Amino acid sequence: xxxxxxxxxxxxxxxxxxxxxxxxxxxxxxxxxxxxxxxxxxxxxxxxxxxxxxxxxxxxxxxxxxxxxxxxxxxxxxxxxxxxxxxxxxxxxxxxxxxxxxxxxxxxxxxxxxxxxxxxxx
Amino acid sequence: xxxxxxxxxxxxxxxxxxxxxxxxxxxxxxxxxxxxxxxxxxxxxxxxxxxxxxxxxxxxxxxxxxxxxxxxxxxxxxxxxxxxxxxxxxxxxxxxxxxxxxxxxxxxxxxxxxxxxxxxxxxxxxxxxxxxxxxxxxxxxxxxxxxxxxxxxxxxxxxxxxxxxxxxxxxxxxxxxxxxxxxxxxxxxxxxxxxxxxxxxxxx
Numbered sequence: 299x300x301x302x303x304x305x306x307x308x309x310x311x312x313x314x315x316x317x318x319x320x321x322x323x324x325x326x327x328x329x330x331x332x333x334x335x336x337x338x339x340x341x342x343x344x345x346x347x348x349x350x351x352x353x354x355x356x357x358x359x360x361x362x363x364x365x366x367x368x369x370x371x372x373x374x375x376x377x378x379x380x381x382x383x384x385x386x387x388x389x390x391x392x393x394x395x396x397x398x399x400x401x402x403x404x405x406x407x408x409x410x411x412x413x414x415x416x417x418x419x420x
Numbered sequence: 421x422x423x424x425x426x427x428x429x430x431x432x433x434x435x436x437x438x439x440x441x442x443x444x445x446x447x448x449x450x451x452x453x454x455x456x457x458x459x460x461x462x463x464x465x466x467x468x469x470x471x472x473x474x475x476x477x478x479x480x481x482x483x484x485x486x487x488x489x490x491x492x493x494x495x496x497x498x499x500x501x502x503x504x505x506x507x508x509x510x511x512x513x514x515x516x517x518x519x520x521x522x523x524x525x526x527x528x529x530x531x532x533x534x535x536x537x538x539x540x541x542x543x544x545x546x547x548x549x550x551x552x553x554x555x556x557x558x559x560x561x562x563x564x565x566x567x568x569x570x571x572x573x574x575x576x577x578x579x580x581x582x583x584x585x586x587x588x589x590x591x592x593x594x595x596x597x598x599x600x601x602x603x604x605x606x607x608x609x610x611x612x613x614x615x616x617x618x619x620x621x622x623x624x
Contacts (some may be wrong), residue, residue, distance in 0.1 A: 398479050
């Protein structure tokens, strides 16, 4: 699957590099920060869905969206945004399916991080 | 120039910190509103703050309100970080005391330009504060010469607060920055000096 994944399908490398001012060390550091922080947000989102807590869902989906936005990772960003909106509107009808999409896209993002790491290490 | 950051997301916080340091600013990093509020209580607190809107504890909006309602506070320039597309948040933020906003994920050049705008205002306010201080000092000197002064109708001596009658020039010198150089006006010359001189000539 790693071979199949194209980096630009998951994130906008140029935009990310511009954001970190071409600083690859900073890029590595923020990827590590994201990797250590996102499981907490995912767990909070999962629990919020199980407990039908729309407020906690909104807060954590918002936090994930804000964090992932720094990588210009549009698919994760868009899914997090829809979960945030569902939380805000207290509309829990589609949350489970959306969460599954989120998990899938986060996995793809992690693969994209691996590719990005290799590319900038060159 | 020191900039205070309040941002709960570690990724955004790291990028902000690194970029601002690279641009030559000193940076104080905080993870929530309460921590940022603590920093703002200190003497020589940063004059420019970048606040995330949504944070645990005191959020950016509440922090804006707290900063603005602090009596006798030094002016602080507030840039609010908001999520893209939430226009109502931007309006709410500005109405609650933010000076400017940057939408997340932010563009580096836009952030730089807005920080520079903020610093221009901060420096302007600082130089205005210095001028106001100077003017206040000048005004307090002038005030010493204000009010009701008892003056003798005949000799024009002034009575001071200690019930002491003194010459106008002495009094003014003591109560202001004014120094007198003594000379004789044409009228007094005609009326006093000339007759004196004539008397001296006729006497001799």
